[in-house]
Every structure is written in C-alpha cells, then in structure tokens.
Amino acid sequence: MRDSAPDCSIARALEIIGDRWTILILRDAFRGIRRFDEFRRDLDIARPVLADRLRKLVDHGILQKVRYQDHPPRDEYRLTPMGRELSPALVALMRWGDTYLNDGAPPTVLIHDACGAALEQGFWCPQCRRTFSPRQIASRPGPGTSPDGRSDPTDSAHGGQRAHTH
Amino acid sequence: MRDSAPDCSIARALEIIGDRWTILILRDAFRGIRRFDEFRRDLDIARPVLADRLRKLVDHGILQKVRYQDHPPRDEYRLTPMGRELSPALVALMRWGDTYLNDGAPPTVLIHDACGAALEQGFWCPQCRRTFSPRQIASRPGPGTSPDGRSDPTDSAHGGQRAHTH
DNA sequence: CGACTGAGTTCGGATTCCGAACTAAGGTCC
DNA sequence: GGACCTTAGTTCGGAATCCGAACTCAGTCG
Structure with a gap:
C-alpha cells in the first residue's frame, strides 16, 4: 500500500x-x-x-x-x-463463514456455560436494552468520508441507527 | 494457499x-x-x-x-x-483499530438514533439478557481442532463461557 | 466529427511471496 | 564423544502477484 x-x-x-x-x-x-x-x-x-x-x-x-x-x-x-481484543473480528469472520460457506454443516456456536443458551454476537443498545442484527445496521457502519450521506436504497428495512464520530 | x-x-x-x-x-x-x-x-x-x-x-x-x-x-x-452480513467483522476491525492504532484520536462510535446511546458490539446471552465483553470470551472463540483443551493461563479472568460445536 | 466518460483489458517491469535447503544451539542416547 | 534429534530460525532463487501506463470499447455531448 x-x-x-x-x-x-x-x-x-x-x-x-x-x-x-x-x-x-x-x-x-x-x-x-x-x-x-x-x-x-x-x-x-x-x-x-x-x-x-x-x-x-x-x-x-x-x-x-x-x-x-x-x-x-x-x-x-x-x-x-x-x-x-481481536477476537470479535475473528469470531465475526467465523460466523460469517459458518453461515455462508459451510455447505450445510452445522455452524459453530458459542454456548454460555452459565445457562446453556447460544450467545449471539451483535450490536447492543445499553439504554434500550436490546440487540440489533447486523442486517439492521449494516448499511452505515461508520461515518467514513462519504461526503454526501447519499442514502442506500437497500437500506429501507433497517431500524434507524446511524453512525457518528464521537 | x-x-x-x-x-x-x-x-x-x-x-x-x-x-x-x-x-x-x-x-x-x-x-x-x-x-x-x-x-x-x-x-x-x-x-x-x-x-x-x-x-x-x-x-x-x-x-x-x-x-x-x-x-x-x-x-x-x-x-x-x-x-x-460481513459488517460485524468490519466493525470489529474498525473498533480494534480505533482502540489500538488511533494515536489518541477519538474513536468512531455507533449511535442508536432512537435513543442516542452508543451501541456496543459484543456477545449477548438472550436468556440471561446481558452482554459479555470480548475480553471475557476472548480465550476460547471456538472449539477449533486443538485436541487437548489445554487451558490458557491468561484465561483466569474470564467469565465462564465456552464454545461448543452445535 | 471529435472529445469525453465510465468501465474495463493488455502488457511488461518491479515487488513480494514462498518453498527447499541450510544454519545454529542445545539436548539425548548409547 | 559422536550420531542424531528438536526447535527456531535465515538464505536464496524461482514463481506469483502487483501495479502503472497505455490501449480498447461503447455510448454521449457539443
């Protein structure tokens, strides 16, 4: 580069x-x-x-x-x-690969030992106390440098999050 | 490869x-x-x-x-x-870069428009209704092929999640 | 017509990658 | 003490990849 x-x-x-x-x-x-x-x-x-x-x-x-x-x-x-601290990135990659490249084999899941439930990875709003699937936030992961904020037609289903620089 | x-x-x-x-x-x-x-x-x-x-x-x-x-x-x-669906991986990478490679500049955060709170990315147990920081799960992101389950000395702080194949 | 735009392809040189072989320091066996 | 093993690398040359410049091609504008 x-x-x-x-x-x-x-x-x-x-x-x-x-x-x-x-x-x-x-x-x-x-x-x-x-x-x-x-x-x-x-x-x-x-x-x-x-x-x-x-x-x-x-x-x-x-x-x-x-x-x-x-x-x-x-x-x-x-x-x-x-x-x-890189683990979220690797886990995200693994989950994506499991979902889309796995030829039907069962994906790896992370199990919470304390209760046996499958852990989800996602975005969580600590105030609303709920999660959002990647799909809901996918179109705007960051403010980036896109100058105009042109909206994304594939965006219509999403829930209204937006990214800001802190 | x-x-x-x-x-x-x-x-x-x-x-x-x-x-x-x-x-x-x-x-x-x-x-x-x-x-x-x-x-x-x-x-x-x-x-x-x-x-x-x-x-x-x-x-x-x-x-x-x-x-x-x-x-x-x-x-x-x-x-x-x-x-x-790759967005979690990219977001995780961005957050890691923001945290460790940013020379003190403010990191990008994701804001939940509905309430203004900063979204977190992490693991969420839908049954316990709480999140876990990456740090708590970092040592065992997957069962992998490591044959013996040798424990990780750096593991001691973590909260007790474990990964299983579904 | 002639210039211009957007979306590529072709081509050759420079860079980077990578595998085979080699090095090195120490240990083990007999 | 000599042969051989283990672990952790380095050297070196061929192969793959990258990338910039130039070219192509279809269509539009003036």
Missing part, C-alpha cells in the same frame, strides 16, 4: 493484520497454539513467512515472546491483551 | 476476502461507494486489481452488479445480503 498512514482504522488495522497468514496465525493463537513449529505444522506455512509474520505481530504488540524453558532456551508466542 | 477446502470457516472466509484490497473495497461498499471509478479513486488502486477483486466478489455472491442506467449501460456494485 502506498499510503502508510491512512486515516481509516480499518486500513490501519489491515496494514498490520491484513494478510491471510497473519489472520490464520491469530486464529491458531486463539486456539491455544503458541510455538513456532506448532504454527508451522498446523498451518503448513513456509518457515520464512511464519518467522516474518510472528516478528511483525510481536513488533506491533499483538503477540509477545515468553520464555517457557531455559535449558534449551525456548520462547513461545502468546496473545497480548491487544491481541485478545 | 495450497489447501483449497479447509475445514475451518475462518480459512474459507479468508480465501474469499482475505486480501487487503478486498476488505478495503468492502469497507468502501459499506460507506456507499458503488461504481468502478469511485472505488478506484477512493482507494487509489490499480484498475486491473480492482476489476479482478470486484469480479471475485460478484462471483462469490458478496456484491452484485446492478444496472443503474440504460443509456450508456452502466452497472454498479452493491452489497448482497451475504455481503452485508
């Missing part, structure tokens, strides 16, 4: 994790994978690519190297809090 | 949208951008790359070409319902 400092959060995020391998590495990290060769075997990724991606993730504070044994000195890669 | 039919939804999703340009195109689509040259100018993307990505998005049913005028026959690209 030519522009190294875009003013859009999505673009900035993609400069760091906008690479298929990087996202798959993070997926594995969420699954509990931590060591170089575990990543390599699980992903079937070339070593140089893996080393490069891990280094960048560490540089950006998404993973950190933690020594797990001293005698052959060995480090493992763990998610930092910043890295763990 | 060598494996053309991975059994992981995230990997399958990334085969379609796991490309920085593709995600930026979708971001623009959510902002209301629809036409070839609008995308090209906004993203400063090379024409062949844009044409290729748009074609793939149409092939996969994420965008559709819609004729918006007959006289010079012109088509525009619109999100399908399948495409619109």
Whole structure:
C-alpha cells in the first residue's frame, strides 16, 4: 500500500493484520497454539513467512515472546491483551463463514456455560436494552468520508441507527 | 494457499476476502461507494486489481452488479445480503483499530438514533439478557481442532463461557 | 466529427511471496 | 564423544502477484 498512514482504522488495522497468514496465525493463537513449529505444522506455512509474520505481530504488540524453558532456551508466542481484543473480528469472520460457506454443516456456536443458551454476537443498545442484527445496521457502519450521506436504497428495512464520530 | 477446502470457516472466509484490497473495497461498499471509478479513486488502486477483486466478489455472491442506467449501460456494485452480513467483522476491525492504532484520536462510535446511546458490539446471552465483553470470551472463540483443551493461563479472568460445536 | 466518460483489458517491469535447503544451539542416547 | 534429534530460525532463487501506463470499447455531448 502506498499510503502508510491512512486515516481509516480499518486500513490501519489491515496494514498490520491484513494478510491471510497473519489472520490464520491469530486464529491458531486463539486456539491455544503458541510455538513456532506448532504454527508451522498446523498451518503448513513456509518457515520464512511464519518467522516474518510472528516478528511483525510481536513488533506491533499483538503477540509477545515468553520464555517457557531455559535449558534449551525456548520462547513461545502468546496473545497480548491487544491481541485478545481481536477476537470479535475473528469470531465475526467465523460466523460469517459458518453461515455462508459451510455447505450445510452445522455452524459453530458459542454456548454460555452459565445457562446453556447460544450467545449471539451483535450490536447492543445499553439504554434500550436490546440487540440489533447486523442486517439492521449494516448499511452505515461508520461515518467514513462519504461526503454526501447519499442514502442506500437497500437500506429501507433497517431500524434507524446511524453512525457518528464521537 | 495450497489447501483449497479447509475445514475451518475462518480459512474459507479468508480465501474469499482475505486480501487487503478486498476488505478495503468492502469497507468502501459499506460507506456507499458503488461504481468502478469511485472505488478506484477512493482507494487509489490499480484498475486491473480492482476489476479482478470486484469480479471475485460478484462471483462469490458478496456484491452484485446492478444496472443503474440504460443509456450508456452502466452497472454498479452493491452489497448482497451475504455481503452485508460481513459488517460485524468490519466493525470489529474498525473498533480494534480505533482502540489500538488511533494515536489518541477519538474513536468512531455507533449511535442508536432512537435513543442516542452508543451501541456496543459484543456477545449477548438472550436468556440471561446481558452482554459479555470480548475480553471475557476472548480465550476460547471456538472449539477449533486443538485436541487437548489445554487451558490458557491468561484465561483466569474470564467469565465462564465456552464454545461448543452445535 | 471529435472529445469525453465510465468501465474495463493488455502488457511488461518491479515487488513480494514462498518453498527447499541450510544454519545454529542445545539436548539425548548409547 | 559422536550420531542424531528438536526447535527456531535465515538464505536464496524461482514463481506469483502487483501495479502503472497505455490501449480498447461503447455510448454521449457539443
């Protein structure tokens, strides 16, 4: 990308994790994978690519190297809090893939242990105490830079949320 | 990627949208951008790359070409319902970027027009009628294929959700 | 007619990716 | 102590991808 400092959060995020391998590495990290060769075997990724991606993730504070044994000195890669906060994005991607690319196989659901109900992921208004499906808010996820606020004809069904910059 | 039919939804999703340009195109689509040259100018993307990505998005049913005028026959690209369902993933990415990559600038928030409150994105248990922050569920976003369920030491703070395959 | 617009395609050079092979540091077995 | 193993990388050259410039093509405007 030519522009190294875009003013859009999505673009900035993609400069760091906008690479298929990087996202798959993070997926594995969420699954509990931590060591170089575990990543390599699980992903079937070339070593140089893996080393490069891990280094960048560490540089950006998404993973950190933690020594797990001293005698052959060995480090493992763990998610930092910043890295763990990427989970909504990965979960959203997984749910989308489950829904649309799964060939009818049962999707993965997240179960709330305390009550056994399936957790939903969505937008929640703490004041009205209700959720909104993505469909209802999809047309306006952000103010962006669209200058005119041209309305979206596919929008007619939605419930009236709008995005503002804080 | 060598494996053309991975059994992981995230990997399958990334085969379609796991490309920085593709995600930026979708971001623009959510902002209301629809036409070839609008995308090209906004993203400063090379024409062949844009044409290729748009074609793939149409092939996969994420965008559709819609004729918006007959006289010079012109088509525009619109999100399908399948495409619109990607918004949680993009929003999650934006929020993460806002939080961690924003150099102190105010983050974008989503406002619920009906009441003015800031919408949250998170996991919601419809039975308990409450949300959980990403932090509370971050360590176990899916059952994955990790064979042993090795527990995560960084897990101790989380609230007790667990992921199951439906 | 001639210029212009929107939506692409073709082509070649530059960049980036990636797989095979190699390196390195330490441990284990006998 | 030597052979071999494990883990974690690096080097290097070919292959894939990217991207800018130029071209195409259909249709409209003046």
